[in-house]
Amino acid sequence: MPSTNRRVRLLTLAIVALLLAALLWMLLGALRSAVALWHELSDLPTWLSVSLGLLVAAVAGGGIWLGWRVLHPRARKQKPVVAPTxxxxxxxxxxxxxxxxxxxxxxxxxxxxxxxxxxxxxxxxxxxxxxxxxxxxxxxxxxxxxxxxxxxxxxxxxxxxxxxxxxxxxxxxxxxxxxxxxxxxxxxxxxxxxxxxxxxxxxxxxxxxxxxxxxxxxxxxxxxxxxxxxxxxxxxxxxxxxxxxxxxxxxxxxxxxxxxxxxxxxxxSEQVEKVHADGSKESHSxxxxxxxxxxxxxxxxxxxxxxxxxxxxxxxxxxxxxxxxAGELETSTRATQAQTLITSYTRRAIVGAMAAVAPGSDLVIQGTLATALIRELARTYDVAIREIDIDAFLKQASLSLRASTAIVLAIAGNAMKAFPGLGTLGGGVVHAIAYGLIFDSLGRAVATTLAEQQQFDQVHASATLKKLLAQTSGERMREIAALALRAHQEYDLK
Ligand SMILES: Nc1nc2c(ncn2[C@@H]2O[C@H](COP(=O)(O)OP(=O)(O)O)[C@@H](O)[C@H]2O)c(=O)[nH]1
Ligand SMILES: [Mg+2]
Structure with missing residues (x-):
């Protein structure tokens, strides 16, 4: 039995052959018309055939010139700078x-x-x-x-x-x-x-x-x-x-x-060398x-x-x-403000997870906290954002998170092993670190979208969130682990 692959290839070959034949047919047709036109032109009075010939040449020349201009745009004079007042x-x-x-x-x-x-x-x-x-x-x-x-x-x-x-x-x-x-x-x-x-x-x-x-x-x-x-x-x-x-x-x-x-x-100035009569040389500037x-x-x-x-x-x-x-400074200032917000909410998410009596086996985003973070980030970036869009985004994020719960928990577990001190804190800490990772990723994903697109693009934010959740560079995990350790110490003191 021929494989599907082979059949597809045969079909492609047939289509290509047909297309080539059609192209050849059209070329022959055009050639025949050109020859017929030539004959008809030579029967016409000279002045008419010369005028028609010139017209054809002008159209062809125009086409070539247009093609040249499109392919080789002229270097333009620099546009004047538009300055603010x-x-x-x-x-x-x-x-x-x-x-x-x-x-x-x-x-x-x-x-x-x-x-x-x-x-x-x-x-x-x-x-x-x-x-x-x-x-x-x-x-x-x-x-x-x-x-x-x-x-x-x-x-x-x-x-x-x-x-x-x-x-x-x-x-x-x-x-x-x-x-x-x-x-x-x-x-x-x-x-x-x-x-x-x-x-x-x-x-x-x-x-x-x-x-x-x-x-x-x-x-x-x-x-x-x-x-x-x-x-x-x-x-x-x-x-x-x-x-x-x-x-x-x-x-x-x-x-x-x-x-x-x-x-x-x-x-x-230059160094010149003067040769004296006795052969001695002297150089001066x-x-x-x-x-x-x-x-x-x-x-x-x-x-x-x-x-x-x-x-x-x-x-x-x-x-x-x-x-x-000023624009560059505005961008960096906003990024700093956004980072401060993200760190503060990540910390709150970690504390919340540690305080939970029995953390669920599913990781579901803490809705109120996440909504507040997104709203504050939008304010930082001067982007209007609707409640209904935040809800839809969080719902979607929670769903994809549920599917990757095991991965996120595994990452959190690895972080526990990698950072001494976390291991002694007990089982709830894995969940707390997982929540830290989720909030940090969520905040960064939303901030990136707001900064790059000046609007809340849910699809872009979701894709970035997924990428960030899977990306566990040492530096990020170290920061989250440090937050978890500090939160645990403070939580213990209460
Ligand atoms: N031959 C020649 N050398 C020059 C002339 N003007 C400058 N220089 C030399 O070029 C070098 C660099 O000159 P300088 O004024 O320091 O250049 P800058 O780095 O643009 O400030 C020096 O060695 C100058 O002596 C010139 O008109 N003719
Ligand atoms: Mg100089």
Whole structure:
């Protein structure tokens, strides 16, 4: 007797063969129509056949072009950043403060925003890879200026500010984010990005073609709508021909992104060796010639409108970044609040189980307690939740729990063996730990759903609950065991 498997395969083969035959038939039909059309066209007057031919070519060309555009979407210009208003940010920070979140960094950023607005200076952030020549550019633009070190936003890493007067008399503050060690590259980059957001004008220094990351960075900076200058440094190293080729390649790529592109040679210094007549050698450092006139002109032109006119784009950038950071703080604050709730209810569930005169052999969720936990979690996450949905969810959870009672009890039993001290507490403790595991899992499952979906999705919560009940990582079980031990001690004292 042929197996069902074989029959299914034979049937599939027959269907595939039929489909292929149909496809071949259609292709032949299309070919025949095309040949017939060709004959008919050649009978027509020339002007008509040429027009029809052109029409067919245009339709075909259009189709190919459409396909190309769908497969190769053009790199779009960065969308402008949408920032919240100042009162919105103030309100969110006040709310976070009420929830005892650490808002000191956000407040420091707001203070810095206000401080720079009141000062009225034009801030120019000098941005670029390590060794691109940022510090050299600053030395060339502001010879002799002393660094003022600012510690911003509570970070211990510093941003250096150099005050300088341009040739047109405009006073600017140039900012540099120093750092040379690979180890702190990520922190330095984050600080440099924040400083670019706080500036009125951004000067992007590169010393060669841009990498994919630098390209993304430049486009990201453009999204804030502030004047952006791309300066290709170290052109003395490139030679005239290569410098001009790279310059025009960058111009083609970034004409929509930057407001000015200049070639510079910031100088720096080099070691030169002098050979004396007696053959002895002497080495000394020599300053390279500086070429920054085009850069000076670009900064002068783009800062001509003054700090006040450039302020709105700066404020948008800072408020946008603040909004994102406030969002991260809101998320972590809620997670902490939810965890505190879950721990407190898990403890209550454990105490309840220990106090029960005769724990049942089935594990049924303690309904009142579970309802209260879910309601409090919903309040934490600002999600409206209906009583009827909580009831339905708990009913479903109890049913699937009943089916896995043996597993949960086995896990609790293993925890007892693994954590010294629990074993001596007696039989009821296994149930107490099982309840602890159930409440901890229930709370985490509901909190995850609320956090990820901003709504109470029962199906998602049930699936997460099942996963968490089976997942008994050492750390979680240790916490639950510790709660059980403490609850037992307190319960015994009564
Ligand atoms: N050849 C050449 N070297 C430069 C130029 N500008 C800077 N440098 C050198 O590049 C290296 C890094 O410069 P630096 O300003 O410290 O870069 P930063 O890390 O971006 O601040 C130093 O050795 C400089 O002397 C330039 O225009 N031409
Ligand atoms: Mg430097």
């Amino acid at each position: 100042r009162p919105e940010i103030d309100e969110r920070i006040a709310r976070l403060e009420q929830q005892r979140a650490d808002t000191s960094q956000l407040e420091a950023e707001l203070r810095e925003l206000d401080k720079r607005r009141h000062e009225g200076d034009v801030y120019v952030a000098v941005f670029g890879e390590i060794s691109a020549g940022k510090s050299s550019v600053i030395r060339a633009l502001a010879p002799g200026a002393q660094a003022q070190v600012d510690v911003l936003g509570g970070t211990t890493r510093a941003v250096e500010h150099y005050r300088s007067t341009l040739k047109n008399g405009r006073e600017v503050v140039l900012s540099d984010v120093p750092g040379t060690r690979e180890a702190d590259a990520a922190a330095r980059e984050a600080l440099a990005r924040d400083e670019a957001l706080r500036a009125h004008l951004v000067l992007y220094i590169c010393a060669g073609d841009l990498t994919r990351e630098q390209d993304a960075e430049l486009r990201w900076l453009d999204g804030f709508g502030k004047p952006l200058i791309l300066a290709l440094n170290k052109i003395d190293q490139l030679g005239e021909h290569d410098a001009s080729a790279l310059d025009s390649a960058l111009r083609t790529r970034y004409c929509d992104v930057v407001d000015a592109q200049v070639l510079v040679s910031a100088g720096g 020599r300053a390279r010639p500086v070429q920054i006139d085009a850069l000076l002109a670009a900064i002068t032109r783009l800062s001509a409108r003054g700090a006040e006119a450039l302020e709105p784009a700066r404020e948008t950038a800072v408020l946008g970044a603040l909004s994102q950071r």
